Amino acid sequence: MLLIRGNPSLVTTSFAVMEAEKAAERDWSSLAPELLNLIAKHLSEISDFIRFRAVCTPWRLSTPITDLPPQFPWILEKRGYYFEPHMHFYSTTSSKMYAFHDPKYLGQRVFGSSQGYMLSEFCDPTTNRAFTSPYTVHTYQISLFNPLNNHEITLTACDLGLYSYSYWIGPQQYQIGEYVVRGGYFNHRGYQLAFCRLGQDSWFKFNSENYCDDCPDFGFFHIKSMLFRVDDDTGVTYVFDLTTGNLAYVLPQVEDPIGNYYIVDASGHILIVFQCFGASDDSHDFWFHVYQLDFSGSSSPHWVKVNNIGNQALFIDLDGGIALEASDFAGINANCIYYIEQSWVKRIDIETGDQELLQCPFKEPERWFVPNLGHLQS
Numbered sequence: 001m002l003l004i005r006g007n008p009s010l011v012t013t014s015f016a017v018m019e020a021e022k023a024a025e026r027d028w029s030s031l032a033p034e035l036l037n038l039i040a041k042h043l044s045e046i047s048d049f050i051r052f053r054a055v056c057t058p059w060r061l062s063t064p065i066t067d068l069p070p071q072f073p074w075i076l077e078k079r080g081y082y083f084e085p086h087m088h089f090y091s092t093t094s095s096k097m098y099a100f101h102d103p104k105y106l107g108q109r110v111f112g113s114s115q116g117y118m119l120s121e122f123c124d125p126t127t128n129r130a131f132t133s134p135y136t137v138h139t140y141q142i143s144l145f146n147p148l149n150n151h152e153i154t155l156t157a158c159d160l161g162l163y164s165y166s167y168w169i170g171p172q173q174y175q176i177g178e179y180v181v182r183g184g185y186f187n188h189r190g191y192q193l194a195f196c197r198l199g200q201d202s203w204f205k206f207n208s209e210n211y212c213d214d215c216p217d218f219g220f221f222h223i224k225s226m227l228f229r230v231d232d233d234t235g236v237t238y239v240f241d242l243t244t245g246n247l248a249y250v251l252p253q254v255e256d257p258i259g260n261y262y263i264v265d266a267s268g269h270i271l272i273v274f275q276c277f278g279a280s281d282d283s284h285d286f287w288f289h290v291y292q293l294d295f296s297g298s299s300s301p302h303w304v305k306v307n308n309i310g311n312q313a314l315f316i317d318l319d320g321g322i323a324l325e326a327s328d329f330a331g332i333n334a335n336c337i338y339y340i341e342q343s344w345v346k347r348i349d350i351e352t353g354d355q356e357l358l359q360c361p362f363k364e365p366e367r368w369f370v371p372n373l374g375h376l377q378s
Helices: 008-025 033-040 046-053 057-062
Strands: 074-077 086-091 096-101 108-114 117-122 141-146 151-154 179-186 190-197 203-207 220-223 226-230 237-241 246-251 260-266 269-277 286-294 302-306 312-317 320-325 336-341 344-349 355-358 365-369
Touching: 033 046, 033 057, 046 057, 108 365, 220 260, 260 312, 269 312, 312 365, 336 365
Parallel strands: 260 320, 312 336
Antiparallel strands: 074 086, 074 365, 086 096, 108 117, 117 141, 141 151, 179 190, 190 203, 220 226, 226 237, 237 246, 260 269, 269 286, 286 302, 312 320, 336 344, 344 355
8 A cells, every 4th residue: 555644635736747847858849640630620710720720830730721621701891882992700609809901992892791701892082083982883803702711713794884883693612613793773674684604704694674674683693504583573483594595494472571592502402591670660670481402203393491400501682692500610500590680680490480689899790701711713
């Protein structure tokens, strides 16, 4: 039997000191790459991922930028009518604000986001006429840019007329051969859309006047090679094949009253989200109904109402929506819609309709932005 004489606290302290010395001597840079990858996959805040890679060279080599784990979307603050040379973002998961300043932001209008890139239209801020109205903006340059790594892809110029302006329709995931969409407004000629594939120099113009009788904002949504348009009067959905420019499907109307709508690609399932409004003037008096496009069976494609989208969470703003796997993030609720509107951000449970205001320091949050450090190849 081993007997320890003296003060037990001294023995405990000595043991603790020995363990601390062992830990100090441990070479953390020699951790197995498999373990480093496992840890990095749980870093859903991009600043944590950057700090993780900065610890040492082996850690950086084991976690390339292209292996960035799924990122929770940031909120972009509405800018002061394009004159401001900076952008502000807010992370709801870490409650951190990020500011990016660059003189080239001056006069830049941004639309939507995909894989960390925004569609940008540059307008000369010294030309006052260019800012008199969104309908009289002169297009000087259209590009895709990433504010985190400052990478920019300039697209071929596309002139849709004096009163044309850009707006973003999609896609959710930019890639080679994918479409970028630009819209145009004409006082005497109706509306026209133009499509450009990444990596190509030409635009394809599509005349939508037969299927668009009001302002095209909120009117068209693009998923893969399909363009969706819901008629505000009849509720009928027109689906166009962008590879041919032809009308592919006409989907029957849904049972809910027509309000704002958003079409989202949720892990291969095409969803349409209707925002329905109550009779009051309260901006919070609204609810959402979700439908899924059904191609099964012998009948033509049609919308089927769903109350549960499984592990998916939808992030919706005025530009459209994206879908994320809730299990990839701590604190995100599945089967919910995270919605930006006017001066607030809400989480809405699709099944119960319960709504919850989320914290946001911006007076005017504008859209969701998924950060990404990688470079999109053109």
